[in-house]
Amino acid sequence: MTTDKNDPLSxxxxxxxxxxxxxxxxLQMRILADADCTLAKxxxxxxxxxxxxxxxxxxxxxxxxxxxxxATVAGVWIGIxxxxxxxxxxxxxxxxxxxxxxxxLEEG
Amino acid sequence: MPLDAMSEVSDTALLVRFAxxxxxxxxxxxxxxxxxxxxxxARMLGDLAEAEDVTQEAMLRLxxxxxxxxxxxxxxxxxxxxxxxxxxxxxxxKARGLGLDQIAEPEDGTPSVEASLIAQDxxxxxxMALNQLPERQREAVILRHIExxxxxxxxxxxxISARAVESLTARGKRALTAALAxxxxxxxxxx
Numbered sequence: 140m141t142t143d144k145n146d147p148l149s150x151x152x153x154x155x156x157x158x159x160x161x162x163x164x165x166l167q168m169r170i171l172a173d174a175d176c177t178l179a180k181x182x183x184x185x186x187x188x189x190x191x192x193x194x195x196x197x198x199x200x201x202x203x204x205x206x207x208x209x210a211t212v213a214g215v216w217i218g219i220x221x222x223x224x225x226x227x228x229x230x231x232x233x234x235x236x237x238x239x240x241x242x243x244l245e246e247g
Numbered sequence: 248m249p250l251d252a253m254s255e256v257s258d259t260a261l262l263v264r265f266a267x268x269x270x271x272x273x274x275x276x277x278x279x280x281x282x283x284x285x286x287x288x289a290r291m292l293g294d295l296a297e298a299e300d301v302t303q304e305a306m307l308r309l310x311x312x313x314x315x316x317x318x319x320x321x322x323x324x325x326x327x328x329x330x331x332x333x334x335x336x337x338x339x340x341k342a343r344g345l346g347l348d349q350i351a352e353p354e355d356g357t358p359s360v361e362a363s364l365i366a367q368d369x370x371x372x373x374x375m376a377l378n379q380l381p382e383r384q385r386e387a388v389i390l391r392h393i394e395x396x397x398x399x400x401x402x403x404x405x406x407i408s409a410r411a412v413e414s415l416t417a418r419g420k421r422a423l424t425a426a427l428a429x430x431x432x433x434x435x436x437x438x
Contacts, residue, residue, distance in 0.1 A: 147424050147431075152392045154369035159393075160289045162281045166299050170281055170306045174265070174273035177310040 258323040259316070266313040273310070280324060281306060283394065284331050290389045291335040293378045301338065305330040321403060328396075328404045332386060339382060369434050376426040384419030391416050 162170075198204055253261065253275045264272035284305050288298035308330050309323065321329075377385050383405070390401045391412070398416075402409045427434075 146420075148373075148392070148420055148427070151369050151373040151423075151427060154366040155290070155373050155393050156395075157366055158370035159282070159286045160295055160298065162277075162285050162302065163299070166285070166303065167277055167281065169303050170277050171273060173303065173307045174277070174310045175270065177307070177313075178265075178268055178270065178273075 259318055262309070262313050262316050262323050263318070265310070266316065276309070276323070277306065280309070280327055283324060284327055287328060287389060287394055288331050288335055290374065290377060290393060291332070291385060292338060293374055297338060301331055301334045304334055322400075325400055325403050328390065328394075329406075332404060336382065365434060372427060372430050372434060373423070376423050379426060380419050380422055384415050384422065387412055387415035388419035388423065392420075 195201065195204060198207065253271065256264075256272075256275070258276065258279065261272040261276050265276065281302055284302040285298055288301040288305075289295055292298050292301070305327055309327055312326075316323075377389065380388065386405060387401060390396045390404060391398070396404075398409045398412045401412045405412065407415075
């Protein structure tokens with residue numbers, strides 16, 4: 140840094156620059172310890188895993204779960220009230236487990 | 248990457264390396280930036296122990312922001328000066344609340360006549376005069392004349408215009424000149 144000899148303060152500034160404090164070894168160790176902690180990231184900062192999230196990921200995420208739910212509802216519906224085509228295809232006499240269910244639906 | 252090879256790497260690149268888990272980058276950044284942070288804080292606060300705490304806190308904030316560092320914005324050194332400035336301002340405000348009686352006085356007010364000690368005495372006298380300056384003038388004078396920064400960088404640190412930096416520096420220097428004038432002879436000046 141250049142100094143202006145006509146500046147009455149230049150000698151003071153020079154002296155201050157020469158007398159600049161240097162970080163002690165202890166301070167540098169403290170700073171580096173903080174850096175290590177930041178790199179390591181304490182366990183408390185890591186979000187805990189949740190079993191619901193794990194299950195969702197295992198199934199393929201929300202779209203897959205929506206498909207599964209639709210298939211489940213359709214399956215229950217067909218089970219309760221099988222369309223005539225199902226009876227024809229499988230060639231068996233179906234038993235109505237809820238005999239009044241269809242009538243109830245028609246009445247609303 | 249070995250320590251020597253990092254001497255040419257920019258502060259920003261080192262910060263990115265640190266964010267990616269390179270501890271050696273933290274060592275180099277500490278060597279480069281902590282003396283600057285400590286020097287500025289020590290001049291602002293006039294207390295080395297407090298300046299060390301401020302330096303550690305500022306560096307910790309740098310480590311924490313590393314993963315989110317946006318390249319192309321401020322230089323890490325400029326950002327660090329700004330953090331040090333804010334931390335010092337907080338501490339000075341708290342100290343003002345304590346009153347002047349609790350601000351440490353120099354151990355010995357009599358400047359030494361030994362030639363080897365004149366430089367130290369000048370630095371001490373300057374520090375006492377700096378402590379009397381309004382905070383913003385003190386910041387501007389330290390950053391310009393002791394840390395050796397250019398006005399545009401100081402403007403970034405202080406979040407003011409370069410013209411305002413010039414004005415603060417000029418007023419600060421006038422006040423320092425007046426404060427130090429009575430001591431010039433005993434501090435080795437012939438006038």
